[in-house]
Amino acid sequence: MKISIGSDHAGFHYKTLIIEMLRGAGHEVVDYGTDSAETVDYPLFIGPAAQAVARGECERGIVLGGSGNGEAIAANKVAGIRCALCWTVETARLCRMHNNANMISIGERMIPADLALEIVRTWLATDFEGGRHVRRIEQIAALETPVPGQPIATNAA
Secondary structure, eight states, rough: EEEEEEEEEEGGHHHHHHHHHHHTTTTTEEEEEOSSSOOOTTTHHHHHHHHHTTSSSSSSEEEEESSSSSHHHHHHHSTTOOOEEEHHHHHHHHHHHHTTEEEEETTTSOOOOHHHHHHHHHHHHOOOOOTTTHOOOOOHHHHHHHHHHHHOOOOOO
């Protein structure tokens, strides 16, 4: 599988560990940086990693930072991306099964390295369930491109 990866300075160490694990498992990795623990602005690295997935150049993507929150938010600004912030193996499993997450975000300051690696392994090994979840994925995608002049559908009374 071809996987994009990007991080800021706070996710750099885990990024190197994940790249090593992915390559060791036979995956092709496209590294969008950063290349050190020197302070950087994460959108400059997360954006290109997410765009590669959205364009179909990479099948999936992984982004990392201190908490992973900003990185997930940045990745999700790219149309076609469903990036889930994962902090347990269960969140990784469910984001694939129910949300067909094509990207995950991990916070290096939030979890130990061995758990981060297990999250990535679980996410890669888990299939999308389909079924009732397809409709929801389609509804999420519809939110990306609102029709001019039409209100966004809500369940508000």
